Amino acid sequence: MTVNFITQFPNVTILTDEPLSKYTNTKTGGPADLLAFPASVDEVQALMTVANANDVPVTVIGNASNLIVRDGGIRGLVMILTRMATIKVSGHQVIADAGASMIEVTKRAQAASLSGLEFAAGIPGSVGGAIFMNAGAYGGETSDVADSVLVLTRQGEIKTITRDDLNFGYRHSRVQDKNDVVLSATYLLQPGDGQEIQAKMDDLNARRAARQPLDLPSCGSVFKRPTGYFAGKLIHDAGLQGHQIGGAQVSMKHAGFIVNVDHATATDYLNVIHHVQTVVFEKFNVHLENEVRIIGESVKED
Structure with a gap:
């Protein structure tokens, strides 16, 4: 499998047995059998075609900001799309890879x-991840501005999906259901005053910096907002701020974040998540659902 991909795609950077901890925002995660960095739609489609023909599973990730990769890593082919980063402005539209x-x-x-x-001025993720998760902050969501999305289906077909068919919901989109690969997104915006826009972005970024642990590796907001509650407040009220397993700790700055304070593993993160969910349910009868995406295999015990 390794020789097949590397020889067929001499112009694509493809690494073998590469630790994904180098690329995730948590600085955790096991190895990918194959890790490819395509730089164009054609390369993504070609890699998918070859993978399908050889029954090789494909996992696609972007900036890995709201993601945990288990310590056993990911089998098959992983594609990181950060080399596809062109951004264009056309009229009231912004088109971004x-x-x-x-x-x-x-x-x-x-x-x-x-x-x-x-609203997205401080969101650390990629365009693809934001579409996938319907990322949002400070009262705004991707669904407010996404006009259409270019995707690659798992069967290798390139399609354009319009706003009405994206089935956006809270931290959800059609892309999750179909497991499509986002190739680019078109945002439909409104004309405004550049200085006022910048002032709003500056304000939101200042609020984010004051409240969130941006100085430490994390996977962003760990839990979805439960109906009628705020996840961070529940965790705080449960007395869990500062709770640490291995090198992963519930942030002292914002209880909705888990930070890597001492060479944490993905398993440390998952253990903290499970503990937080258990305690919050015991105290408040509220189940905290993961917002962070968790993928990959656990480490096999001898």
Whole structure:
């Protein structure tokens, strides 16, 4: 399998047995059998075609900001799309490749005096991840501005999905259901005042920096917001801030975050998550559902 991919795609960077801890925001995660960095839609489609023909499973990740990869790693082919990062402005639209960072997309929108993406000014994920999760913050969501998405189906077909068919919900989109690969997204924005847009972005980023543990590796917001509650407050009220297993700790700055304070493993993260869910349910009868995406295999015990 390894020789097949590397020889067939001499222009694509493909690494073998590569630790994914190098690429995740938590700095944890086991190895990928094959890790490819395609730089174009054609390369993604070609890699998918070869993988399908050889029954090789394919996992696609972006900036790995709201993701935990288990310590056993991922079998088959992993594609990281961060080399696909072109951002274009056309009229009131911003068209961005899946691997572009949301922070850069918001900067381009502001430079063009286009409003609507200010909420995403500090979101550390990629365009593809934001579509996949319907990422949001400070009262705004991706669904508010996403007009259409170009995807690659698991069967290797390239399709455009319009806003009405994206089935956006809270931290959910059609892409999750179909397991499509986001290739690019088109955002429909409104004309605005560039200085006012920048001021709003600056304000939101200042609020984020004041409240969130941005100085430590984390997977972002760990839990979805339970109906009628705030996950962080429940965790705080349960007395869990500072709770630590291995090198993973419930953040002292924001209880909704778990941070890597001392060479944590993915297993440390998962153990903290499970403990938090158990205690919060015991105390408040509320189940905290994961917002963070957890993928890969556990370490096999001898």
